[in-house]
Amino acid sequence: MSEKSVTIPNLGGRTAVITGANSGLGLETARTLGRAGAKVVLAVRNEEKGREAAGSVPGMAEVRRLDLADLSSVRAFADGWKGDIHLLINNAGVMAVPAGRTVDGFETQFGVNHLGHFALTNLLLQHVTGRVVTVSSQMHRLARDVHSEDVGLEHGYSPYRAYARSKLANLLFTLELQRRLEQVGSDVLSVASHPGYAATNLQSHGADPFTRKVALLANKVVAQSAWVGSLPTVFAATQDIDGAGYAGPGRMFGVRGAPTYAKRSAAAKDTEVARRLWEMSEEMTRVSFPL
Numbered sequence: 001m002s003e004k005s006v007t008i009p010n011l012g013g014r015t016a017v018i019t020g021a022n023s024g025l026g027l028e029t030a031r032t033l034g035r036a037g038a039k040v041v042l043a044v045r046n047e048e049k050g051r052e053a054a055g056s057v058p059g060m061a062e063v064r065r066l067d068l069a070d071l072s073s074v075r076a077f078a079d080g081w082k083g084d085i086h087l088l089i090n091n092a093g094v095m096a097v098p099a100g101r102t103v104d105g106f107e108t109q110f111g112v113n114h115l116g117h118f119a120l121t122n123l124l125l126q127h128v129t130g131r132v133v134t135v136s137s138q139m140h141r142l143a144r145d146v147h148s149e150d151v152g153l154e155h156g157y158s159p160y161r162a163y164a165r166s167k168l169a170n171l172l173f174t175l176e177l178q179r180r181l182e183q184v185g186s187d188v189l190s191v192a193s194h195p196g197y198a199a200t201n202l203q204s205h206g207a208d209p210f211t212r213k214v215a216l217l218a219n220k221v222v223a224q225s226a227w228v229g230s231l232p233t234v235f236a237a238t239q240d241i242d243g244a245g246y247a248g249p250g251r252m253f254g255v256r257g258a259p260t261y262a263k264r265s266a267a268a269k270d271t272e273v274a275r276r277l278w279e280m281s282e283e284m285t286r287v288s289f290p291l
Helices: 024-035 047-054 071-079 108-127 138-142 159-183 201-205 209-221 226-238 271-285
Strands: 015-019 039-044 061-065 085-090 128-135 189-193 246-251 256-261
Touching: 015 024, 015 108, 024 039, 024 085, 024 226, 039 047, 047 061, 061 071, 071 108, 085 108, 085 226, 108 128, 108 159, 108 271, 128 159, 128 226, 138 159, 159 189, 159 271, 189 226, 226 246, 226 256
Parallel strands: 015 039, 015 085, 039 061, 085 128, 128 189, 189 246
Antiparallel strands: 246 256
C-alpha cells in the first residue's frame, strides 16, 4: 500500500499536535503530516525519546512534554500553548496494563486514554481551527457501557475490559464533542479512527505474560505495519468526512486494508450515554467545554 491510498492536501502553514508521537502510530502519523508540509508538535511524556523521534519527521517538528496520566501536566501543556492548532490528534494510549492509578487517582487506562485527552481537548479547543481526531479501537465492541457506577473498576479489574471501556469512551467523547461543536455553530470537526491490527509496541505492555506473547506473535503474522495502521488517522484528519465520522481499515472486518468509513457498536452511538459520560468527565477532571 502506498500513500496514494490517501491523497493528502498541502498542509503548509498548518500545525498538528499529536499525543504519543514518539513511536508507533503517532510517529508514523507525524511523518506523514510533516511530509505534507504541516508543522508537527510531538506531545510526549519522554522528551528525550521525543527528540529522537522528531529527527525522523520531515519539515518542522517540535517536542513538548505531556503526561496524560497527570492532569497538572495536561494543564501546563495547554497553558503554554499559543497560536492555532489545525489538527489535534488524540493518539496516545495504554493497552491492557496491570491495575493501577494515574497521578489523580483514576484507573490508568480510563484516565490516560479518555480523561487525559478529554481534558487536553477542552483546554486547547479555543485554539483548534480544523479537527480533533481521537484514536479508538475496534475492541470498543467488547464494552457495553462505560460503567459510570464503577468508574474505578474497584469491584473487579480486567485489563482488556478496562481497555475496551476506555476505547468506547473515546467514541462517545467524539460523538458528544461533535454535538456540542454543532450546537455553538463551530466549523471544527470531531472525528475518530482506529488502526485495525497494527504492529506497535502497544501490545508489549500487557498485564498477562501469555497474552503478551500471543500478541507479539500476531504482530509478526497478522498485523499491518505501524505506517499502514496510521493511515486511518491520516484519513480522518485530512479527507472529506462527516462530523463524528469513524475511519478504519476496509478489509478483514476492519483488521487490515486501506482506510475507509468504519462501523461502530450500538453502544458507541448512544447519545444519552455520551452526554452522561461527558458530564461525569467534567466532574472528574474539573475541565468543561469552553465554547
